[in-house]
Amino acid sequence: MGVGIKSLVVGQLEENCYVVYDESSGEAMVIDPGDEPDRIIDLISEDNLAVKYIVCTHTHFDHVGAIPELKKETGAKLIMHGDEKEVYAAAKDMAAFWGYDIDELPEPDMFVREGDSVGLGSLKFEVLHTPGHSPGGICLYGEGILFSGDTVFAGSIGRTDFPGGSIDKMKDSFRRIISLPDETRILPGHGPATTVGAERNENFFMSEL
DSSP states (O other): OOEEEEEEEETTTTEEEEEEEETTTOEEEEEOOOSOHHHHHHHHHHTTOEEEEEEOSOOOGGGTTTHHHHHHHHOOEEEEEGGGHHHHHTHHHHHHHTTOOOOOOOOOSEEEOTTOEEEETTEEEEEEEOOSSSTTOEEEEETTEEEEETSEETTEEOOSOSTTOOHHHHHHHHHHHHTSOTTOEEEESBSOOEEHHHHHHHOGGGGGO
């Protein structure tokens, strides 16, 4: 028994939502529930998982839209980095600017920072603060897996031109990620999975470092 991972591509921006759980205890977290809460809830119900946490790798609107209904359904604690407060507060307005509508978002329950960890049963995922795409962007690292949000994609990186973005901080965050073991699986916020080794060899951003 170990880590279980289910994923859904949700919303018009095709964001990856992950349900991560301890196969022994059934304790789970939902990472970046961006849209389509009914589909996410159905995925949780398939194995009768107990969702302890909703974790935001960052809080742009396409990663948070399903939080209100999911939190109401599960009672899970909402977690994000403290530097993400302003982005989260502006998410509904940002959605409207892009032509989308999301419900009023609940207040966060917990703020994490570099070096904290999120535990599910016997599993532990370390919080890596990886700003660049967003000031409070985080990755979760554990069990040989990195949930990278919109920091690193297969062959690419997240945009740095949104409010609070920084190309210099993105360079630092990218360096941290490619320093992890080659075999580390990267599960990003959009697009296909990859590995640290593949990104060190193939990501266009290597030429910017």
